[in-house]
Amino acid sequence: MRTDNGLLATLTDALGKDAVLVDPDVTSSYRRDMMPLAPHGTPLAVVLPADTAQVQAVVRACGAAGVPIVPRGAGSGLSGAANAIDGCVVLVTSRMNEIVEVDPDNRLVVVQPGVVNLDLRGAVEKHGLFYPPDPSSYDWCTIGGNLSTNAGGLCCVKYGVTTDSVLGLDVVLADGELLRTGRRTVKGVAGYDLTKLFVGSEGTLGVITQATLALRPLPQAPGTLVAAFPSVAAAGAAVSRVVREGIVPSLMEIMDATSIEAVEAHLKTELGAGKGCAALLLCQSDSGGEQARRELSAIEQVCQDTGADLVHSTFDLAEGQMLLAARRAVLMALEEYGTWMTDDVCVPRTRIADLIAGCERISAEVGLRIAVVGHAGDGNMHPTIIYDPTSPGEFERANQAFHDILAVGLSLGGTVTGEHGIGKIKREWLEREIGPVGLRTHRAIKAALDPGNLFNPGSMFSME
Structure with a gap:
């Protein structure tokens, strides 16, 4: 086994001095993502490879030295999946940011993992095409991180999550070999679906260095509907009926009273919800023309039938963008109350109101503000806990609330993560959700592909 100095020398020879960072003042910014609860350690080094060959060199060098590798994108994650562990090498893919190919005729794009989600969307729009996954951090998160966590976003109700747009991957395996999965064709069932195995694996099975992604025709400018409800139950009933x-x-979002209040104060505007509004439903249709009008008209009727106090629809693009901007601004608005810690649970769409009620109960029990926003169209909710980080008591209560919310989600027939991933914060919850046989199967796959347990060890589950 090589010494640390020997490993650093090997990495420097392979990548160049500017791509191997060891100054603690520099590497400290790569230690953790945006989840304050998740544990993190101190890396031996941070490396920034520029291509697949350099990733292979890093993997082989670390494998020979027995040093763990933690792959990292932009650090926008909310589960600690990219958090460093002591003595590891953090492999950052930000320099691998090339859009390799856009193929309009086959509606696909080939990208490196460091491409920013918003940049990809802008690039393919020039060809009249659309890349659907749009996490809330889409203006700075990268495709590699989206792939590693199987990220979702606001448009999942119509277009699905990241894995639904992935045709194939290039992945560097633990022995440094390059695996190519999937294909460029619309259909293909040859062998196991290895592409889906790696999407959402949080860097525990290999390092993704390239992805072939499916595109869609650019949708029409959306029409937008907003509906205010006197109770969360009424809003939940509207969601269930829309689905039924x-x-x-193309989008169906829900905001509770706490979120509405925060956004209105932050943006210094009124969303038209009124003082008695307990929940706001925001919907869009990008079908275009008469079909979009029919869809929004049908949703408007549902909202009225289920007791909405106010329903307003518009095809004015600026007004629709303002309403959507209000939804995207929730986390920034909550920062004015204190530090936020956002959870991620997905429940059957018929149980959304029950989850929000559970969050209200937990908020009262722990004495902390909890705001709930989420993707009502697929049941993926993001309860967000506000606390004072300088108060140990409040941090402990926020931690308790975070885990109590997960318990409520599971009790409602849901899952402990809809799009943020398990990371290093929900490992015990993965075991509760999938059971001992499911966990044993995960460990067997991990052992087969990463026998030295060097790829992001401790993320998702332990090998013990």
């Missing part, structure tokens, strides 16, 4: 009637908006 087969209406598929």
